[in-house]
Amino acid sequence: MEADSIRKKRDAEKELVGCMIRVYCHGNHKELWKAEGKRKDYLCTECKELSDYAAMRSEKCPHMETKTFCSCCKTHCYKPDMKQKIKEVMRYSGPRMLFHHPVLAVKHVIEEKKAKAKDKASAERGKTERVKSKD
Numbered sequence: 001m002e003a004d005s006i007r008k009k010r011d012a013e014k015e016l017v018g019c020m021i022r023v024y025c026h027g028n029h030k031e032l033w034k035a036e037g038k039r040k041d042y043l044c045t046e047c048k049e050l051s052d053y054a055a056m057r058s059e060k061c062p063h064m065e066t067k068t069f070c071s072c073c074k075t076h077c078y079k080p081d082m083k084q085k086i087k088e089v090m091r092y093s094g095p096r097m098l099f100h101h102p103v104l105a106v107k108h109v110i111e112e113k114k115a116k117a118k119d120k121a122s123a124e125r126g127k128t129e130r131v132k133s134k135d
């Protein structure tokens with residue numbers, strides 16, 4: 001893949017994750033929004049930290065060329081507490097993304113399906129002792 005398309009992929013991933021964190025923060029930390037009287041793009045301190053961290057991970061991800069999205073990445077490079085948080089964000093925001101960002105969300109679903117299909121195909125081909133991490 002060319003450097004340019006990797007760049008685009010990185011940016012798309014950062015945008016998607018950023019959107020998901022905003023949706024999550026808006027839904028779960030509303031008291032903070034109210035207390036601070038913030039604008040639409042407000043993120044609480046905790047979510048801001050997660051958002052920055054996620055962007056940094058996307059920026060440094062060595063698998064950008066081959067992987068689809070961070071959530072499909074085999075070597076999940078998030079540190080444990082951030083991993084926990086981002087999972088929560090994905091769980092919450094995933095289904096809601098359809099309303100907020102239909103194009104991005106649909107793209108994400110397609111990419112995940114592709115990744116799963118590919119996984120399945122290679123598993124059937126190889127019949128190797130793949131360790132199934134159940135999470």
Ligand SMILES: [Zn+2]
Binds near residue numbers: 029
């Ligand atoms: Zn928040």
